[in-house]
Amino acid sequence: MDQMKIVIQKYGGTSVESTDKIISVSKRIRQYIENQYSVVVVVSAMGNSTNTLVKLAYEISNNPSKREMDMLLSTGEQISISLLALALHEIGIDAISYTGSQVKVITDDNFSNAKIQSISTDKILNSLKQNKVVIVAGFQGIDMQDNITTLGRGGSDTSAVALAAVLGARECEIYTDVDGIYTADPRITKNTKKLKEISYEEMLELSRLGAKVLHSRAVEFAKKYNIILHVRSSFSYDEGTLVMNRKEIMEKFVIRGVTSKVDEAKVTIRDIPDKPGIASKLFNKLGKNKIYVNMIVQSTGHDGIASISFTILKKDLQDTLKYCEELKTEFKASNIDYKNDIAIVSAIGVGMLSSYGVAGRMFNVLSKNNINIEMISTSEIGISCVIESHHAELATTLIHNEFID
């Protein structure tokens, strides 16, 4: 057992969307078996099957119980795991499938967005010892009362990383329909490059700022347990992108990615006294009401009068304006206004920390092209600018080509 080379592979919905694709996946797994690996596979539901189930539920109820939705949606992964086991058997590979319940993926009871608390390795290790490929249903677990739970968006990635952690694996392969992480969205920007490596922190920033390839929770989990995520395509044998500890990264880029995000709106509260407690009161109120605030900028004018601007998801705009109005008198604010047609363009890279003038070059390339910057916010590894949304694609490409060639 000590010599067991365990590899964890996660296949997303597009990788198992048909029985043909499932058969392809089984052949890929066979190559690892032939190379003496012990393979643990996590699979998502087939293609759009989860949407089909959601549609059925909404034919019955507009406000379905989360417990029953988890009961319903967890069937999607159960179907894929059994079919993948059959495909492996068919090519002579012993394999066994397990639901989240069977390998005791214990979560909290936050239905539809549960967090994994523990996983039992007994069944998995026993099956691996018997030279079986172990196939585990992603996205699902059970709470302490045996209710079925699901892990929310990107949940199968999290299942895979959690399994890598409890099994002591160094690497977790995430198979998807793209062949890695790119310096920008290739559908928008030309000349993008596939990254060989990216740090956990950069990947988290990319996810937060619009990249959809990996879910934040899975990256945080991987960072915590120092597990390398290998994001790669299930349709080719090319190496993908390694998401890993920044200290081990060899590839040098000042900026590792440029993203744009157009699903947010900007709210500004003008002419409020610049005194302690105002910002805290505002953002506590929004936080309590589950409104996710992304960028915040506070500017102080003359005479101790300030303004606060911040961005929130467009869907939360009406609620946000209502809460701001409730505070307006208390804040003695002159005015609350908002802007819906904005984009947040961001450049991300740990290299910025050690490079002078990155921000300046970024602002310069935008102004030369008459793109007005309405808000700026910087983090340890990124710079974000709010601009008008119709400039989003141009700005992304301009920044990308300024730094990456």
Add this chain to the structure above:
Amino acid sequence: MDQMKIVIQKYGGTSVESTDKIISVSKRIRQYIENQYSVVVVVSAMGNSTNTLVKLAYEISNNPSKREMDMLLSTGEQISISLLALALHEIGIDAISYTGSQVKVITDDNFSNAKIQSISTDKILNSLKQNKVVIVAGFQGIDMQDNITTLGRGGSDTSAVALAAVLGARECEIYTDVDGIYTADPRITKNTKKLKEISYEEMLELSRLGAKVLHSRAVEFAKKYNIILHVRSSFSYDEGTLVMNRKEIMEKFVIRGVTSKVDEAKVTIRDIPDKPGIASKLFNKLGKNKIYVNMIVQSTGHDGIASISFTILKKDLQDTLKYCEELKTEFKASNIDYKNDIAIVSAIGVGMLSSYGVAGRMFNVLSKNNINIEMISTSEIGISCVIESHHAELATTLIHNEFID
């Protein structure tokens, strides 16, 4: 709790084949709640969804592992239970769904045809105490190692009856797409009558001889625990047929049902010595090879020379002939022949025991219409005749109308 009136209801696949049908079922359940019943519901998979899953599996493998098929097929019921829970919530009825695993429907490990060994009532009774409708996935359980198992054909009926037994319910309603048990198949014979009552034994004979409405195992279970099965339609509020202890039956019929079966073939081994051990050797060999033998007739001619005729399922004919050939020399048989185009027409009724001349009337009505009888076999509560298959429908109708008016 002592005053709890528990009713068990089982809804078959046609009763939940669409979200509309599921909504109808929820309204029917509401009526029982309004009448102060505690309701436990068992549901099958939606309409043809099981076939869809089977088709997916066979796209991958012609000989799929039974364990993985059970993993796959059990999702069908899990989908229906969650959707029915949502439908009940939508009309203001509290409800909770449970998989076989969650209520610990423990079975043996005979995948695809497992037998229930025990069910835990803790969760069910707790939920009933909280005034929830309890919805349990039919057809499924788990073995001692937590593997998912399924109960085989008619498994959801068995789940429902087993739940009635462990919950101490007197009656179990079986909702289906027909409104009860008829004296013959109404699609073939005119003037058939719906039975108000039928005994367990008669129902078992009907099932064995071709009636598909209830599976034998469920009836045997009901008989063992003296649970009344109420077979009725989910599309009307008419009373259906009660399957119950023969001592409690009020309705008087000499014959309670006439069936015909055309999926069997007849094999005859001619001119074998009439000595002990021949029949035993033959049918042991067939039994060991899992060939189901239905009727057996042995006739003795002159000089101690006998023939054996028996019927088996048509699909087993080639195998059966092979095994017979292997025994031919040992048996010193002159000849083995078979007939494929036969029908078994049967009349069933406990009343026969106390009525003289039933067999004679049956043979008479066939011979008057020039229908030749090739084999006859009688049981405690039934008479079966093998005839040529093209006479099947006429013979059924003739016998039906002779005894039932």
